[in-house]
Amino acid sequence: MARVAAASSAAGAPAVSPALLGQRVRAHQLLLAHVPGVRALDVPPDARGAALLAVAASLAQVHALTGAAASTNAADRSGADPDLTGLATLCDAVGLVLPKSTTTQIKMLLAAPPALVALTHGDVCLDNVIIEDGRAVLLDWETASIGDALRDLAALILAFPTCKCTPALDQVVRRDLVTRYAEGHRRWATQPLTPEDLRAGVAQAALGWVLDPDALVPQAQRGHGRQLAATLDTDWTWGARTARERLVLRLGLYAEAVASVPLHAATRQLGLDLQDALARHWDIRTPSGSAP
Secondary structure, X not given: OHHHHHHHHHHOOOOOOOOEEEEEOOOOEEEEOOXXXXXXXXXXXHHHHHHHHHHHHHHHHHHHHHOEXXXXXXXXXXXXXXXXXXXXXXXXXXXXXXXXXXXXXXXXHXXXXXXXXXXXXXXXXXXXXXXXXXXXXXXXXXXXXXXXXXXXHHHHHOOOOOHHHOOOOOHHHHHHHHHHHHHHHHHHOOOOOOHHHHHHHHHHHHHHHHOOOXXXXXXXXXXXXXXXXXXXXXXXXXXXXXXXXXXXXXXXXXXXXXXXXXXXXXXXXXXXXXXXXXXXXXXXXXXXXXXX
């Protein structure tokens, strides 16, 4: 957080994190400046789309001012190894064939260097945002790390945060998230991402979220993994959605996010086929524009 504040100040950029006034290292305590404004979770539901656009702009600033060129260092990649075993189990349960070539392609796509390595927030949720004069100030940096910066943006697009904090976003708002991020990154970065790199990076991060073995449970319950296959035997509620609902809807949002990225054509089709099969298997509606 101090790094974000210092980088923003040096660039003459607006503050997107609270000022650090002091700390007690041994007690793991931080003293932060008060941030006036409204908690994003408390804005009216019809204004939450605008709040998320402000979050996208603040994330772009953070990533631009703390980022570097694409890295080949595996340590710079965030997220768990993809749960390919769980994916195969799901496909088998609904009678879909998972070609070996597609599995190989998934591994290749997720092993590619991230488009942008930077300081990531790691928990982009409206409950962790204060809106002040239309600007998003990001709170709760305890999961921050150096890694694939576009995982933060993909989290917004896939409506990954805790369900109570996430509005249902229509396709226009999801597209605008990428546009607002791109504008912010161009404004503050010395080497802005190209549109092609941004699309490919978001696609890679979105695929990583879909296959993350811990992405179907809240933060406090992660680390035990393999929830994809577990959804065949049981369902559980997180916020306003169940795990099965979140998985079905997220598959569709991934397919939408990668529609213009040729390298993801096969995995996109698999996602659509699996979404349709699981929705029928579990009798889940997939209304357009719903958030998982």
